[in-house]
Amino acid sequence: MAGVHVSTTVNGDPAEFVCDPDEPLLDVLRNRLGLTGAKEGCGTGDCGACSVTVDGELVCSCLVLGAEVEGRKIETIEGMADGDKLHPLQRKFIEHAALQCGICTPGFLIAARALLKKNANPTEEEIRFGLAGNLCRCTGYDKIVRAVQDAAREMRGA
């Protein structure tokens, strides 16, 4: 299979890679770019553990081809903190014990950030439906919802 050359931006840095035409973006990120923060929980877009944004749009990176991201801006969990300053969502997840095993956490954080960008003051129900594409098997979601509520409050300056 002839490789496809792709130039893109990942977390603000230019990135180039050659991938197979049928290779998911998730595999590119993990195996070619060394960014293993996005996880493969299912490979079929059902668990959200591989969530990233492409041009600001929340996607399951297992359902996007590497070849599709030419010239686009990808953001992954590795770029969420500003240097040593954690994003409020990251901080609140730790403070609220919103993670146990942590495998779903990168996906939840990316999805929650995308949610709060669209809706800075979501209700509990809006948070629950906004995060319904991300599976967590450890927490029962209670502490995740509370962490997102608290982060949203802080980000609004409320």
Place this chain on the structure above:
Amino acid sequence: MAYDTNFTGQKFKVVGTRPLRPDGLDKVTGRARYGADVSAPGQLVGRVLRSPHAHAKIVKIDTSKAEKLPGVKAVITSADLPDLTNGDAGMYDILVNCMARGKALYDGHAVAAVAAVDAATARKALKLINVEYKVLPHVTDVDEAVKPGAPVLHSKMFTDGVEPKPTKASNVAKRTEFGHGDVEQGFKEADVIVERSFKTEQTHQGYIEPHACLANLGSDGQGEMWVCTQGHFVYRNTCATLLGLDAAKLRVTASEIGGGFGGKTHVWAEPLALALSRKANRPVKLVMTRDEVFKASGPTSSTSIDVKIGATKDGRITAATATLRYQGGPFLGMWAELGAMTSYACYDLKNVKTVGYEVVVNRPKVAAYRAPSAPMAAFAVESVVDELAHKIGMDAVAFRIKNAAKEGTKSSYGPTYGPIGIGPTLEAAKNHPHMKAPLKKNQGRGMACGFWFNFGGQTSTSLNVTPDGSVNVSVGTIDVGGSRASMALIAAEELGVPYENVRCVVADTSSLGHNDMSDGSRVTFSSGMNTVIAARNAKKVLIQRAAKMWDIPEDAVTWEDGHAKPAGANAGNFPPLSLKEIAAAAANTGGPIAGHNEFVADGAGVSFATHICDVELDPETGATKIIRYTVIQDAGKAIHPSYVEGQYQGGAAQGIGWALNEEYVYGKDGRLQNAGYLDYRIPVCSDLPMIDTVILEIPNPNHPYGVRGVGETSIVPPLAAIANAVSNAAGVRMTHIPMSPPRILKALDDQAKAKAKAA
């Protein structure tokens, strides 16, 4: 070294607080390394070929074409894994499960594996392996499997535990029995008897991280493995046995674990990765797909349970029996046995008898799933308890309180209880505002109790004081839900140093003695107790060193608030020496300062919970929504309450999925129809309400801090609590889990038909 592990009622300074977890930063930034996140130079990709048949004789496997494909470096079949199990039947079952030997026993059973330079080549190679099968009749249902004329999986399986031993092979591997008293007499004394049969379908632990490992095994018999596991020492021992290695020569390092819930207590493809690496002379990374996880790891049993309970009009249970059939996949398990032990553990019964039958079927090998076997037994028993209370006109909580086990009760599975929490959780439920909240139309409330033993087991822990006075705790128990934070809290408490000065790590198998795995809710109990002892041992050394620095006898020095102090006025007038100061001087007072301990943690404290649940039923669609949920559970002592709450909430959520939706669906062809998260749907955020928790602390007398263990009990009551709630909302008793919309609609329909017929 002598030590006292009894509960002393000491006052805590840091235990019971909620500091940030030490692995938090890594887990919110994507830096934490899980099973599939590590690579080795020159690594190959391992893939497994699996049987598409539920039951088939393997006539021939031709791997020659696959071997010739460029980029393929090794192909293995069962011929590459000779039987080295030396008569250990359980280990032989593990070997057979890792790779089929002559016969495929379920849809997804491994038959061959390849290692190739990349995933695409490995996938292509699998297609080039030619397996000739002779398909055999199969059975996947637990009740069908025990019927006369059912296809028999093993021609040499004669039911164990039956006298005289059967001469005819069957799918019943073993019978076990528990109880005491005379149930026949007890039923005669009953005013009301309720007898019902129940079924529960098979569910999967559903951890989000698929099994993954990176194996590296050389021709010199030395190797290393990076793997997601609940027990790296157990994986090491098992893999060493199956591959004929010295355990000491296989170093296993546990990755961060993306959920386990019992499913990662058992090896699946890890021995294959090692065998591929040995054959290819290269490191091999093997990661299961989600499809493989569903088909070929270890879900929990599907079951069929008959329960009969009798009581007097004033609410005293006079006799109780249960017959429990649990399938273990194609191998002998201990699943019905655990169901039979736990069925009636909540109650103080004069006459009780439970019988368990271990059944084999053409499904994957069953593994532990959080309080394994107890939720199904509790579903059956607690449903009948509820119905019985209703029949004699008693409140369901009051009926349970009247019959609850207490200190001194001889349990239905044998031991006599010490101080226990079933009564207090029921009293807390009775007084909880949830019990009094009004319900609307189509809503129902249910409650139920649950029990789990909790385990102890082999544990080895090492605590090292570094030259700068910070403290390292090395444990051999995997951290599945925040236990490193708990261990650091315990070490900080004992040594009198800040929590932030302690770092706890999970050490590899070459750095500590054997540790049993993280199962049975044992980690905070066992490793926690061992951390207490290791810290106390280190404290003795610190005292010795202070004595040396002051040139006074050891017994003239005491330890207080992180400092060595002279024991009294006669000992001398020295200003206190901090741990930091003593550590800094260690090179001149005898070298590194450490405390260790190895032991079998004994005296795990049994744990009880009571759950309350409100549901709303849509009678048109049969869909059920959980609208309120409360967990009340005895923790013994909550070391880090946030993570105790997390265990309570997580167990409840898994139970909710099990009760309402999750189910392995097999076709008539014996193939799994829903091996993915789309069709095997676990609860998502919008399915659940907030889950309220109440932590009770009835100390375990056998642990210095009173810890019991909290991880598993929380999944025991939900099936029953929700079934009771749905039954109350629907006005019809639900007896088949999951209570999916079609089953609820059918129950409503049957009830309407029965009513029409009666009218």
